Amino acid sequence: MDFNHILVPIVRAGIELAEHDIPRAMTQAVSIAQSSNASISLVAYDNPLPPSASYWSGIEEELFEFKQKFYERLLARFEEYAVFNNVRATSKVVFGSPVKEILSSIETDSIDLVVKEAPHVDLLGVHRLSGDDLSLLRLTRIPVWLIPENTPERNTRNVLLALDIHANDQSMNKTMLQHAYEIATQHKDGKLHVIHTWLSPFEEYPKNYFGRHLSHAETVNDIDNTLIKEHREYIDKLLHTLNLENNDAISIHIVNGTASTEISKLAQSLPADLMVIGSHARTGIDRFFNGNTAENISAATQCPLLVFH
Known part of the structure; x- marks a missing residue:
């Protein structure tokens, strides 16, 4: 496989992700990077705090700092895993609309493959891709590797x-x-x-x-x-x-x-x-x-x- 720069987006990660092993999207991205000598960008995306929400008043900075540090610790562990496997990796945290920011990262960082965990939503008993993932498939022009959440490796x-x-x-x-x-x-x-x-x-x-x-x-x-x-x-x-x-x-x-x-x-x-x-x-x-x-x-x-x- 011939890829140069792989994006692994971590979208709205919860505390449970920090407690689990390395996610499948990360292990898959590292495997691809090893075979094609590619580098990996690890980016955590999350929505910003609503600017007009009165219940955040007085704690905006504290909550923002908490989320920033949580994602930085999470990404540091993933980046360490990549380096351990001889793969070049960088990481950052981005606050904004996840789909919009992923598309922006693809353009600005010359990404040629996205490897992403895909949470399924239950619609009348049928598993479907989330709205974010469907939007990503509709709007991007590069290959996207989606890995369903909670499936065995x-x-x-x-x-x-x-x-x-x-x-x-x-x-x-x-x-x-x-x-x-x-x-x-x-x-x-x-x-x-x-x-x-x-x-x-x-x-x-x-x-x-x-x-x-x-x-x-x-x-x-x-x-x-x-x-x-x-x-x-x-x-x-x-x-x-x-x-x-x-x-x-x-x-x-x-x-x-x-x-x-x-x-x-x-x-x-x-x-x-x-x-x-x-x-x-x-x-x-x-x-x-x-x-x-x-x-x-x-x-x-x-x-x-x-x-x-």
């Missing part, structure tokens, strides 16, 4: 890469494939699973209707088989560009169905230790009409995510 052996062969920027598919393969093969028994989902043009209609009424010789099944062949040829060509064709460490899954459903289903069945996906970072009216498959998958999955933009 395990070796990354099953890596699931979701490809969109219809994406406007095909260079992103090549970048994702290269990184996903490197991560999977760090272990001798590692496996990269490449999935592409597709929908038949006739998915919403009875196939026997089209079989009777198409004016040309191809049946609906013939058209579906042609599409599957084209999708496989695209993936084979992409593998060839990286000299990865006929590789026993790579399995190809071309699945008929909606992307968010089929990708999540395969991630659970493997089970995946890491999912690598691409996001088009749609916002506003475009996101309303087109949605964002990567965001839907990100919100529901229980395994770590590496999201490219």
Whole structure:
């Protein structure tokens, strides 16, 4: 993996974090930094005290100083862990809107990867990403590695890469494939699973209707088989560009169905230790009409995510 400067944001950390071991985001960032000779920026982000809150009157400075020292002690322990593992690291505390300040850090510090713990919120019994993390995925333009909170640490052996062969920027598919393969093969028994989902043009209609009424010789099944062949040829060509064709460490899954459903289903069945996906970072009216498959998958999955933009 080729990264130069990794940001590990610590957002609104509570006292319980200070009492626990080094968080997974930190151990993962150190591992990546070791393999790519990168440096790490450790930054604690927290909201400032509300300026108009009367109940803070008289204790603003004391409370601010307490939070500042708490974060400094926390970051010092993480920085010591990085240095112990021969990784260059710096740390600082920033008060402000976390998402806004993270985006600012990315720009000012030339960050090319964010590795972050991702707290899940419970929405009607379903685990979803927090609003901050969804906003980060929508607004940033660099890879983001999200690690769900309170999940056990395990070796990354099953890596699931979701490809969109219809994406406007095909260079992103090549970048994702290269990184996903490197991560999977760090272990001798590692496996990269490449999935592409597709929908038949006739998915919403009875196939026997089209079989009777198409004016040309191809049946609906013939058209579906042609599409599957084209999708496989695209993936084979992409593998060839990286000299990865006929590789026993790579399995190809071309699945008929909606992307968010089929990708999540395969991630659970493997089970995946890491999912690598691409996001088009749609916002506003475009996101309303087109949605964002990567965001839907990100919100529901229980395994770590590496999201490219």
